[in-house]
Amino acid sequence: MLTIQTSEAMQAWAQAARRSGIRVGLVPTMGALHEGHLSLIRRAFERVDHVVVSIFVNPTQFAPGEDLDRYPRQLAVDAERCAAEGVTCLFAPEATGVYAADHSVYVEESVLSKGLCGGTRPEHFRGVLTVVAKLFNLVQPDVAVFGQKDAQQAALIRRMVRDLDFPVEIDVAPIVREPDGLAMSSRNAYLSVAERQSALGLSRSLQEAVRAFGSGVRDATSLRAAIAAALEASPDVRIDYVATVDAESLAPVETLRSGILIALAAYVGRTRLIDNVVL
Ligand code: AMP
Numbered sequence: 278m279l280t281i282q283t284s285e286a287m288q289a290w291a292q293a294a295r296r297s298g299i300r301v302g303l304v305p306t307m308g309a310l311h312e313g314h315l316s317l318i319r320r321a322f323e324r325v326d327h328v329v330v331s332i333f334v335n336p337t338q339f340a341p342g343e344d345l346d347r348y349p350r351q352l353a354v355d356a357e358r359c360a361a362e363g364v365t366c367l368f369a370p371e372a373t374g375v376y377a378a379d380h381s382v383y384v385e386e387s388v389l390s391k392g393l394c395g396g397t398r399p400e401h402f403r404g405v406l407t408v409v410a411k412l413f414n415l416v417q418p419d420v421a422v423f424g425q426k427d428a429q430q431a432a433l434i435r436r437m438v439r440d441l442d443f444p445v446e447i448d449v450a451p452i453v454r455e456p457d458g459l460a461m462s463s464r465n466a467y468l469s470v471a472e473r474q475s476a477l478g479l480s481r482s483l484q485e486a487v488r489a490f491g492s493g494v495r496d497a498t499s500l501r502a503a504i505a506a507a508l509e510a511s512p513d514v515r516i517d518y519v520a521t522v523d524a525e526s527l528a529p530v531e532t533l534r535s536g537i538l539i540a541l542a543a544y545v546g547r548t549r550l551i552d553n554v555v556l
Contacts, residue, residue: 278356278364278365278366278367279365279367281366284374284411284415287370300327300419302328302329303412303413303416303418304328307333307335310355310359313424313426313453322362325420327365328362329364329368330359333368333412334350335408338400339401339404343398347467348463383406384410386403386436389429390403390429392522392527393429393527393542395429396518405430409434413445419446420445421448424449425450426551427551428538428540428555429527432526460479467548468545472545475545480552482541485504485507486500486539490533494533495532496532497531500521504541505519508543511545517544518540521533521538521539522537522538533556536555537555538555539555540553
């Protein structure tokens with residue numbers, strides 16, 4: 278496995294790959310790789326022979342006071358995991374090599390980015406879209422794989438690719454969960470044993486919502502209220518939002534139907550977790 282640490286070297290590799298006609302897949306991550314990330318790599322390999330994994334804790338998607346400094350970093354372990362998956366190239370740049378000191382151009386989306394996580398993290402998606410646009414230009418992938426775990430992010434990236442004509446196919450992989458249902462996340466490492474138990478409320482409340490939909494509930498307001506009540510039963514859990522939206526436009530819906538996205542975010546202790554399900 279090749280490890281590349283500078284943007285210039287990454288782009289040179291990508292240009293050579295293009296000239297030789299190989300198809301390239303990209304899996305962008307912030308590292309601390311778990312089975313969720315590995316599932317994206319395996320999915321990329323179903324489509325292409327060469328996969329680039331990027332590991333970059335992107336400063337522009339963190340607000341002051343968020344967890345940029347304490348975000349888990351374990352590059353050596355991650356590199357071993359990528360090598361074991363047969364990854365062609367690991368792109369692990371330094372922040373200073375990705376953003377010029379006077380960087381001043383950002384990708385900003387004006388509709389889908391405003392609700393859900395964008396309500397609490399108003400600058401977050403501008404940082405995400407900017408870094409993903411940069412990664413697309415550096416790696417020039419044919420396919421890029423993202424996780425449904427970050428459903429709003431996936432919808433925004435599809436929208437950016439459509440609206441700005443990036444020549445890349447976006448693939449979105451299902452959420453990988455722990456055996457007890459907790460969605461895998463690098464941030465689960467922050468949870469104490471008691472918080473880890475409380476965090477199960479997120480996936481359980483969504484499973485309960487799926488059952489309610491299955492038994493005929495169509496009123497989104499009462500479904501959201503039931504999810505909120507289930508979440509608030511845990512003393513450590515504070516709800517950020519519970520939303521029922523169209524999976525593509527992220528527009529709120531009041532009458533449930535199949536294909537609707539139920540998304541939620543909650544603080545478990547100090548840790549903000551997200552989860553979702555598509556009906
Ligand atoms: P992150 O490193 O958290 O920025 O995530 C990198 C990519 O992995 C994103 O596309 C995430 O949606 C995806 N991802 C993170 N956790 C999971 C999971 N549990 N299942 C599937 N994909 C995931």
